[in-house]
Amino acid sequence: MMSFHRVLHDERVWSFALVAPALVTVGLLFIYPLGFSAVSAFSAEEGGWTFANFIKAFDLYSNDILFTVVIVSLSTVLIGFFAIAIGGYLTLGENPYAVAILKWLYRWPLFIPFIVAAQLMRTFLAKNGLMNNLIVGSGLLEPMQTQSFLDWRGIVITFVWKQTPFVALLVAGAMASLDRSMIESARNLGASRIRILVEIILPQVRPTIVVGLILSFVVMMSVLSVPIMINAQTPTMLTVDMAFRINAYGDYGVANALGFISYLMTGVVAWIYLRQGVRQGAAP
Amino acid sequence: MTITSHAASVRFENVTKAYGAVVAVDRVSFTIEPGQLVTLLGPSGCGKTTTLRLIAGLEMATDGHIFIGENDVTKLPVTDRDVSMVFQSYALFPHMNVNENVGYGLKVSGMKKREAQERSQEALRLVGLSDLGERMPAALSGGQQQRVAVARALVLEPQVLLFDEPLSNLDAKLRRRVREEVREIQQNLGLTTVYVTHDQEEALAVSDRIVVMKNAAIAQEGTPRELYDHPANSFVADFIGDANIVEGTILGGGGETANVRIGCLEMELPCRSASAGPAKIAIRPEAIRLSAGDHGTGMRGTVRKATYLGNHLEYTIETEVGPLFVSDPHVEAPVAPGEIVGVQFEHRGVTLINDPSDDAERASESSPQ
Numbered sequence: 001m002m003s004f005h006r007v008l009h010d011e012r013v014w015s016f017a018l019v020a021p022a023l024v025t026v027g028l029l030f031i032y033p034l035g036f037s038a039v040s041a042f043s044a045e046e047g048g049w050t051f052a053n054f055i056k057a058f059d060l061y062s063n064d065i066l067f068t069v070v071i072v073s074l075s076t077v078l079i080g081f082f083a084i085a086i087g088g089y090l091t092l093g094e095n096p097y098a099v100a101i102l103k104w105l106y107r108w109p110l111f112i113p114f115i116v117a118a119q120l121m122r123t124f125l126a127k128n129g130l131m132n133n134l135i136v137g138s139g140l141l142e143p144m145q146t147q148s149f150l151d152w153r154g155i156v157i158t159f160v161w162k163q164t165p166f167v168a169l170l171v172a173g174a175m176a177s178l179d180r181s182m183i184e185s186a187r188n189l190g191a192s193r194i195r196i197l198v199e200i201i202l203p204q205v206r207p208t209i210v211v212g213l214i215l216s217f218v219v220m221m222s223v224l225s226v227p228i229m230i231n232a233q234t235p236t237m238l239t240v241d242m243a244f245r246i247n248a249y250g251d252y253g254v255a256n257a258l259g260f261i262s263y264l265m266t267g268v269v270a271w272i273y274l275r276q277g278v279r280q281g282a283a284p
Numbered sequence: 285m286t287i288t289s290h291a292a293s294v295r296f297e298n299v300t301k302a303y304g305a306v307v308a309v310d311r312v313s314f315t316i317e318p319g320q321l322v323t324l325l326g327p328s329g330c331g332k333t334t335t336l337r338l339i340a341g342l343e344m345a346t347d348g349h350i351f352i353g354e355n356d357v358t359k360l361p362v363t364d365r366d367v368s369m370v371f372q373s374y375a376l377f378p379h380m381n382v383n384e385n386v387g388y389g390l391k392v393s394g395m396k397k398r399e400a401q402e403r404s405q406e407a408l409r410l411v412g413l414s415d416l417g418e419r420m421p422a423a424l425s426g427g428q429q430q431r432v433a434v435a436r437a438l439v440l441e442p443q444v445l446l447f448d449e450p451l452s453n454l455d456a457k458l459r460r461r462v463r464e465e466v467r468e469i470q471q472n473l474g475l476t477t478v479y480v481t482h483d484q485e486e487a488l489a490v491s492d493r494i495v496v497m498k499n500a501a502i503a504q505e506g507t508p509r510e511l512y513d514h515p516a517n518s519f520v521a522d523f524i525g526d527a528n529i530v531e532g533t534i535l536g537g538g539g540e541t542a543n544v545r546i547g548c549l550e551m552e553l554p555c556r557s558a559s560a561g562p563a564k565i566a567i568r569p570e571a572i573r574l575s576a577g578d579h580g581t582g583m584r585g586t587v588r589k590a591t592y593l594g595n596h597l598e599y600t601i602e603t604e605v606g607p608l609f610v611s612d613p614h615v616e617a618p619v620a621p622g623e624i625v626g627v628q629f630e631h632r633g634v635t636l637i638n639d640p641s642d643d644a645e646r647a648s649e650s651s652p653q
């Protein structure tokens with residue numbers, strides 16, 4: 001009885017009990033599949049280790065690898081730009097009505113699934129889609145001059161449209177929690193709004209921006225529906241190639257090799273994320 | 285390179301600021317002469333901060349005109365006004381070191397880097413922080429942060445310097461020291477300064493003039509001495525120093541004085557245009573003299589409470605004009621509760637309040653304890 005009580009009061013036992021579910025989840029759902037796909041990426045069909053899957057993956061899909069990196073990186077940059085612009089306007093905007101409207105509007109894409117977003121964009125960006133109809137209707141272009149945006153631009157637009165609200169939400173929250181009088185004192189010292197955004201606000205919310213962008217980078221790396229629906233011709237994104245290898249050929253080796261390459265890319269940004277976390281934790 | 289001043293006057297003409305239905309500043313007019321330190325004093329919510337923000341341009345007046353020097357700045361945006369503000373929370377930029385904080389306004393104004401650095405150095409020297417230029421704000425004590433905020437405001441050599449309760453985050457000892465330093469810098473540089481506080485002692489200590497505010501309007505304006513010796517209403521009497529507000533009767537008089545009866549005592553008090561009838565009288569706690577033993581003819585009172593406070597005693601005395609709060613320096617001869625004492629009033633400390641709209645009840649309600 002006594003010792004049971006002691007166990008109950010032992011902090012180490014409790015803290016372990018608290019983190020155990022998280023550890024199990026990470027182990028089962030992350031480490032194990034990751035290890036499994038890594039192992040199978042390096043396994044030959046006849047058994048033994050090989051680089052054949054990677055060689056084939058690079059042979060067939062090096063363009064797509066590059067395409068994926070460029071698309072996701074470009075989207076990340078644009079998302080960062082728009083999220084900062086939205087957060088900045090919400091924090092520094094002068095017109096209270098405009099601020100209220102923006103605040104209400106900007107979050108909507110958050111609640112729309114990727115596949116629906118992609119579907120919306122298909123009808124919006126197609127050659128005879130809503131966007132071109134509007135442009136033609138307003139007399140800016142002749143019907144013959146219109147072009148479809150359902151290529152890499154469509155993917156970028158969809159990603160940016162879908163992910164900006166998420167990052168903007170985090171960033172605007174961080175900006176809102178800054179001391180108002182600090183912004184006012186910068187105004188009092190003569191700084192313009194842009195200057196305050198760049199020199200006073202951004203340096204203080206940078207960790208939040210980085211975290212938001214990394215999370216959306218990882219999400220975009222793993223989205224299949226958007227590239228499939230908007231641009232399934234070559235070059236396309238790795239997620240499409242992986243699905244294709246598996247569905248068309250049952251070729252798990254190359255699919256896993258491509259998956260492993262995606263892991264490496266997200267691994268790099270995850271590393272940046274962790275470093276950011278360590279630096280924040282170490283800050284006084 | 286020295287920091288000088290471009291002190292200008294500040295003038296409010298019937299300035300009103302309303303937030304929807306809430307009127308934070310109600311038709312306020314005053315003038316602050318160049319080089320003066322004026323405090324805005326009043327209880328919480330009376331509109332002090334709003335008045336200060338109107339001067340800075342952080343709020344725009346709903347009505348009326350604001351002048352800095354000869355210029356009407358009523359519509360001028362905050363960035364274009366030559367006014368520096370020290371915020372209650374100091375509002376330092378946490379990602380910049382002390383030098384960068386102090387030099388930020390100069391950098392924004394486009395000053396050359398070297399010149400800006402020299403000026404910042406000079407401002408830091410003025411507030412006694414020359415050695416801490418490389419420190420980050422988080423690594424400074426509250427008092428040091430406060431000085432950095434002052435240096436950051438001074439360095440721009442503003443026409444007007446504003447302080448919003450600058451000492452409220454400091455402990456009592458430091459508060460006294462810093463307020464003296466602020467006053468010294470202000471006087472040496474001849475800065476026009478508006479200083480918000482709700483601490484009457486602080487206001488008396490640092491000000492050339494005090495504007496007492498109440499419910500979004502000015503209750504009285506004057507030098508510390510004028511306000512203390514001749515409060516215009518019971519609110520000011522009670523807010524600047526303590527005061528017992530009692531009912532009395534004006535028996536008559538002419539010219540500069542009036543004969544006033546307080547209970548069974550009669551006094552001649554300075555007063556302009558008094559008409560006979562009931563009146564309110566403010567009596568300072570230290571203007572009440574107690575004498576032990578029963579004094580046949582004078583006013584008598586019963587000691588209800590006696591508190592020893594080191595250098596003086598505080599009594600509550602029950603008298604025919606109501607309970608009186610008394611501050612008595614004669615600590616060597618305390619009077620015990622229950623005893624009967626004679627009560628007399630010294631002239632300098634008794635004021636006839638001659639304000640028909642005066643309402644003593646409200647005054648004591650809204651003043652801090």
Ligand SMILES: Nc1ncnc2c1ncn2[C@@H]1O[C@H](COP(=O)(O)OP(=O)(O)OP(=O)(O)O)[C@@H](O)[C@H]1O
Pocket residue numbers: 303306307308326327328329330331332333334335482
């Ligand atoms: N942005 C605002 N919106 C609505 N009402 C406001 C706003 N700012 C101030 N007020 C109101 O205006 C009145 C005056 O406020 P102000 O901040 O000037 O008071 P204060 O004298 O500085 O008080 P304190 O000593 O507590 O700082 C208060 O009733 C306050 O609630």
Ligand SMILES: [Mg+2]
Pocket residue numbers: 332333334
């Ligand atoms: Mg205030």
